Amino acid sequence: MINVDFLLASCNTRCKHCYVNGGPGPMMPVGDALACIERLDALAAHLPGDVSFTLDHEPVNHPCLGQILRMAAQTRHIENYHHGMTTGVGLMARPDKAAVVQAYLECGYETFGVTLHGGPAHHNEIVRRRNAYEAAIAAGKFLKAHGAKLDVSLMLNRFFPADADMLTAAMEDLQPDYIYFAIPIFTPHRNMLDFEPYRASMETLRQLRGYLLEWRQDEAAILKKAEQSTISAAIAHLRCGPGLRERFSQAQDELYLTLHPDCKLYVGNSGAESRCLGDLRSIDLKAAAEQIRSLPGNRDYGAYYDAGRLPEDGALIETLEKLPPGQIYGDLPSAIYRGLAEMGVPTNIIR
Numbered sequence: 001m002i003n004v005d006f007l008l009a010s011c012n013t014r015c016k017h018c019y020v021n022g023g024p025g026p027m028m029p030v031g032d033a034l035a036c037i038e039r040l041d042a043l044a045a046h047l048p049g050d051v052s053f054t055l056d057h058e059p060v061n062h063p064c065l066g067q068i069l070r071m072a073a074q075t076r077h078i079e080n081y082h083h084g085m086t087t088g089v090g091l092m093a094r095p096d097k098a099a100v101v102q103a104y105l106e107c108g109y110e111t112f113g114v115t116l117h118g119g120p121a122h123h124n125e126i127v128r129r130r131n132a133y134e135a136a137i138a139a140g141k142f143l144k145a146h147g148a149k150l151d152v153s154l155m156l157n158r159f160f161p162a163d164a165d166m167l168t169a170a171m172e173d174l175q176p177d178y179i180y181f182a183i184p185i186f187t188p189h190r191n192m193l194d195f196e197p198y199r200a201s202m203e204t205l206r207q208l209r210g211y212l213l214e215w216r217q218d219e220a221a222i223l224k225k226a227e228q229s230t231i232s233a234a235i236a237h238l239r240c241g242p243g244l245r246e247r248f249s250q251a252q253d254e255l256y257l258t259l260h261p262d263c264k265l266y267v268g269n270s271g272a273e274s275r276c277l278g279d280l281r282s283i284d285l286k287a288a289a290e291q292i293r294s295l296p297g298n299r300d301y302g303a304y305y306d307a308g309r310l311p312e313d314g315a316l317i318e319t320l321e322k323l324p325p326g327q328i329y330g331d332l333p334s335a336i337y338r339g340l341a342e343m344g345v346p347t348n349i350i351r
């Protein structure tokens, strides 16, 4: 599986947990965007397996989005994977927002999502933008009123028990089609430590018993999964499971690439670029496809560490033992990356 993160129009927030380098930034000119979709389609014709691209971070910021969506929906060899997540800030600021939603619906992209990080004060603090909560709620209502399906992602942090009643009221207000419950992961990006003071623990989660059911969640399954991604679980895993080197050298079959607004194509997830493959508008597509086919997978961020520079398991365990044992991460590798960040272990991510 190959996915290209197509960074079209930057983002309106600067979330503390952002692992894809969101935030305000440059916009890809419409001519380049259309040319890049065409070039990606031609590149995909030379690649095996499922090849997709994702218009990111906040495509609704682009003034010519309708034109871009229509082109993205007509490709032959590559699929536009629509995740539909929006902060709501860009959408609600547009005078033509109804036409933007209509363009999505006409192209077959029906589902959208907003993320809530708690009540208004904590949400705005975590995404580092005033009135972002209000924009997310307004966008959710607007999208539903204009015929879209709405998902809400509740992204856990330590404020959730204090804000739980507000979140329940927001769910009643929005009546989403689906509610996700997300625990932020930890990846080896330079900004990830900013979220650590906000990270929830198993104790936070236990305080949410009852609320999780109100939010249509399988409470027992969430508690069990969370237990498996604590600092304690990472220590137990390193003591009894495969060692760090073995774990990080396992082959992966998903490859992520990123296309920047300047049309440069990189190896690696957005924010974890490890090598530039050149300007998509002018590279030799056959040669680029050959290069891409030879690359190892990189979905798991373990791929970004040089095995020779990894610490011994014992040293990592010692570091992890100094961290709060009940802190929960989105998955077990994240708890391990947290320990590696604490030790300052370098990666091959371009800074």
Ligand code: SF4
Pocket: 011, 012, 013, 014, 015, 017, 018, 019, 020, 021, 022, 023, 057, 087, 127
């Ligand atoms: S909305 Fe998404 S892309 Fe934007 S800053 Fe937040 S996490 Fe990053």
